[in-house]
Amino acid sequence: MELHQLRSFVAVADGMHVGQAARRLHVAQPTLSRQIAALERDLGVELFSRARRRLALTSAGEVFLAEAREILQRADKAKRDAQRAARGEVGTLRLGYVQSATYDALPRIAGPFRSQSPGIRLDVQAMTTLRQIAALRAGTLDVGLLRPQQPSARKHPGVLDGLRTSVLSHDDMLAVLPAGHPLADQDRIALADLRGEAFLLYAAEAGSSGYDVIVEACLRAGFMPDVVQHPKDAATLVALVAAGLGISIMISPGPPIDPALIAFRPLADDLPTWDLALAWSPDNPSTALARFLTTQGLG
Structure with missing residues (x-):
């Protein structure tokens, strides 16, 4: 049983006229008749009654017609979906991001892409830089x-x-300071002024060097930071600072929060800037990736 046989059967059943169905399908009438006969032999049942030279569906034909329509609809959908996948309109895009991209870059990139490509599922996961590179x-x-x-x-x-x-x-x-902190009134903060403060810093996770950079900068400023807690994410870190449990240092931009609770201040010390970048493998055949890159002007 083949799809072209099902299409022939449905076309004949729709009009109960072999000649009209043959013209719609652009095939010769004898060819169409042979396709119907071959389908009936495959099924082992008669689909049409031909009494008095008038076509009518048999009871088997009526049942088979409903199933044939569903099969053809599913086949057509599968074809459309495959074509959409080839164009990068459906599928899954697996996107990793560092914590510091959570509140600006991630929504700025993922939001518009999701709107432009609703058929593509975004699978996002927080990962350190080195873990992303390996993945x-x-x-x-x-x-x-x-x-x-x-x-x-x-x-x-x-x-x-x-x-x-x-x-x-x-x-x-x-x-990152509580809004009521004495240093919050300053436009820029020197690290040396944070001596004696309780620090809240992300843990020194493998593949993440922010912790080491901050500790080394504090040592150059003349003190070892007193790290009292290691929050897991930016939201928790900022919430704990707002609650008065300590101060922190983080990569900009900070998460949106009421300025009556938190003050973000640039540092006066000479610290390295941190590039944020999109990265991908040119060997990745994903059409969802190709579509993503195109929407970012990188295709």
């Missing part, structure tokens, strides 16, 4: 929002070889 190489991640020039990446020569990147921003580090 991009392994093909388990399609695109990453990462920090290609962060110290942990620089410590691994060639770690980005073979991957393509597009820098989105150059981000500074900020002091």
Whole structure:
């Protein structure tokens, strides 16, 4: 049983006229008749009654017609879906992002792409830069929002070889203070002024070097930071600072929050900026990735 036989059967059943169905299908009438006969032999039942030279569906034909219509509809849908997938209109885009991209870059990129490509499911996951690079190489991640020039990446020569990147921003580090903190009135904060403060910093997770950079900067300013807690994410970190449990340093931009609770202030010290970039493998055949890159002007 083949799809063209089902189409022939449905066309004849719709009009109960072989000649009209043959013209609609652009085939010769004898060819259409042979297709119907072959279908009946395959099924082992008669689909049409031909008494008095008038076509009518048999009881088997009536049941088969409903099933044939559904099969053809599903086949047509499968064809359309395959064509849409080939054009990158459906599928899944696996996107990794560093914590510092959560509140600006991620929604700025993912939101418009989701609106422009509603058939593509976005699978997003917070990952350190080095984990993203490994996943991009392994093909388990399609695109990453990462920090290609962060110290942990620089410590691994060639770690980005073979991957393509597009820098989105150059981000500074900020002091995060409770709004009522005495230093919150200053336009810029010197690290030395934070001596004696309780610090809330992300844990020194493998593949993330922000912790080390902050500690080294504090040591250069003449003190070892007193780290009292290691929040898991930016939202928790800022909430704990607002609650008065300590101060922090994080990569800009900070999360949106009531300025009556939190003050973000640039640092006066000479600290490195942190590039934020999109990264992907040119060997990744994903059509969803190709469509994403096109929407970002990178295709």
